[in-house]
Amino acid sequence: MARAQASFVCQACGAAHAKWSGRCDACDAWNSIVEEGAPAPVGNGAQRRVKGRPFALEHLKTEDEEPRRRITGIGEFDRVCGGGLVPGSALLVGGDPGVGKSTLILQALAAYAKAGGSAVYISGEEAMAQVRLRAGRMELSDAPVALGSATCIEDILSTLEKSKTPGIVAIDSIQTIWTSALEAAPGTIAQVRTASFDLVRYAKATGAAVILVGHVTKDGQIAGPKAVEHLVDAVLYFEGERGHQFRVLRAVKNRFGPTDEIGVFEMTGKGLAEVANPSALFLGDRASTSPGTAVFAGIEGTRPLLVEIQALVAEAGYGTPRRAVVGWDAGRLAMILAVLDARGGLGISTHDVYLNVAGGLKVGEPAADLAAAAALISSIGDRALSRDTVFFGEISLSGDIRPAPQAELRLKEAAKLGFSTAVVPPETRADAAGLFLRTIKDVGELVSFIGVPARSAARRARIES
Ligand code: TYD
Numbered sequence: 008m009a010r011a012q013a014s015f016v017c018q019a020c021g022a023a024h025a026k027w028s029g030r031c032d033a034c035d036a037w038n039s040i041v042e043e044g045a046p047a048p049v050g051n052g053a054q055r056r057v058k059g060r061p062f063a064l065e066h067l068k069t070e071d072e073e074p075r076r077r078i079t080g081i082g083e084f085d086r087v088c089g090g091g092l093v094p095g096s097a098l099l100v101g102g103d104p105g106v107g108k109s110t111l112i113l114q115a116l117a118a119y120a121k122a123g124g125s126a127v128y129i130s131g132e133e134a135m136a137q138v139r140l141r142a143g144r145m146e147l148s149d150a151p152v153a154l155g156s157a158t159c160i161e162d163i164l165s166t167l168e169k170s171k172t173p174g175i176v177a178i179d180s181i182q183t184i185w186t187s188a189l190e191a192a193p194g195t196i197a198q199v200r201t202a203s204f205d206l207v208r209y210a211k212a213t214g215a216a217v218i219l220v221g222h223v224t225k226d227g228q229i230a231g232p233k234a235v236e237h238l239v240d241a242v243l244y245f246e247g248e249r250g251h252q253f254r255v256l257r258a259v260k261n262r263f264g265p266t267d268e269i270g271v272f273e274m275t276g277k278g279l280a281e282v283a284n285p286s287a288l289f290l291g292d293r294a295s296t297s298p299g300t301a302v303f304a305g306i307e308g309t310r311p312l313l314v315e316i317q318a319l320v321a322e323a324g325y326g327t328p329r330r331a332v333v334g335w336d337a338g339r340l341a342m343i344l345a346v347l348d349a350r351g352g353l354g355i356s357t358h359d360v361y362l363n364v365a366g367g368l369k370v371g372e373p374a375a376d377l378a379a380a381a382a383l384i385s386s387i388g389d390r391a392l393s394r395d396t397v398f399f400g401e402i403s404l405s406g407d408i409r410p411a412p413q414a415e416l417r418l419k420e421a422a423k424l425g426f427s428t429a430v431v432p433p434e435t436r437a438d439a440a441g442l443f444l445r446t447i448k449d450v451g452e453l454v455s456f457i458g459v460p461a462r463s464a465a466r467r468a469r470i471e472s
């Protein structure tokens with residue numbers, strides 16, 4: 008039988024260690040190991056004395072119809088969940104402290120309850136009075152949400168089991184919940200894991216949809232994080248840059264829906280407002296265009312989304328040139344710079360380069376390459392791009408522009424927002440959109456389209472700076 012002695016657990020990755028050390032061997036995190044109560048001894052099935060009961064195996068096909076989803080009425084939230092919450096499922100909503108998770112969940116529950124559903128909100132972080140105050144500010148006080156303030160999982164479960172099963176239960180946050188069965192402090196991985204497991208089991212047994220709210224730690228993980236993600240059916244992240252009022256809800260795992268869907272909200276004085284037309288929001292007021300900005304016609308999930316990509320290329324000071332990205336992948340920028348150098352003859356690699364996606368959005372689509380390249384070329388050549396032009400297309404290492412999926416949808420959105428020209432990969436067709444299409448086959452052609460004479464661009468930047 009395995010000895011029950013490993014009681015030092017890394018809070019970042021969950022690895023168990025026999026003794027404390029400053030650094031976790033498994034994930035290299037520093038200062039993440041915490042002493043927890045010794046786990047119950049486990050052997051393998053053959054060694055354990057209790058014999059299991061056999062159960063019947065069944066056919067994949069079912070006569071039952073698909074369960075009716077629980078629609079909260081907050082459209083952006085429902086869409087990211089895949090069309091509402093599935094009965095008996097567990098959903099984890101993660102995000103930085105203060106991003107607005109409690110606000111979002113309270114609004115969703117209030118909307119659900121107002122439409123006749125039964126909703127329970129258990130706050131482990133805030134006292135009842137604080138939650139009421141917040142609800143009052145958001146003008147939701149009259150919504151029939153059942154409110155509780157508790158942190159002990161046993162208390163929560165017996166409260167829930169005492170009354171009729173609610174449609175949706177939210178626990179805010181999972182890090183504050185603890186079980187008396189464990190000695191470990193609340194918030195440790197063992198506590199978070201046990202409490203989540205109990206709540207997931209409650210959801211499966213009763214058919215209630217359970218929402219768990221989880222804080223993300225500084226380095227981007229939900230604390231006690233990976234330990235919970237595999238337990239739940241769906242994981243949503245609520246993101247937003249500090250200083251921006253936009254908030255993006257993004258599905259990263261969903262057993263019952265797509266994972267590339269986003270919901271866009273705006274934080275107002277009265278809670279979160281849904282943003283029906285995010286493109287207009289992310290483009291902001293583009294009254295003037297300066298060199299270094301290009302509009303990317305993107306797709307997020309099922310929706311087209313236009314965003315502005317901003318680049319600044321400056322003569323490098325001393326030593327290694329600086330590269331900084333916001334809302335964009337640093338590796339991808341390095342690749343585009345290398346291709347622009349090798350195939351476009353720009354001589355950009357010795358410059359400092361800054362790339363920013365406006366509005367605090369994160370762009371992960373390869374189709375954004377062309378817009379980023381256009382912004383970079385525009386900046387180094389000091390040539391502003393035309394205000395009414397959008398870009399999309401992927402750049403390959405050979406410098407060719409590759410097609411992007413759903414071109415028609417991107418073009419239609421651009422036309423709707425008043426753009427007249429689209430710079431696109433070869434063989435892009437859009438019969439309905441009514442935009443002027445300028446096809447570009449490689450980065451060399453992009454450089455001459457923007458009008459920066461190759462090779463001289465770098466020199467010009469040097470002279471001007
Ligand atoms: P909150 O939902 O408490 O964040 P979380 O649960 O993710 O920690 O949101 C807190 C922030 O939202 C706080 O900084 C204030 C802001 N806020 C508004 O701007 N307007 C509002 O109506 C509400 C309720 C919060």
Ligand code: MG
Nearest residue numbers: 108109132179
């Ligand atoms: Mg909160």
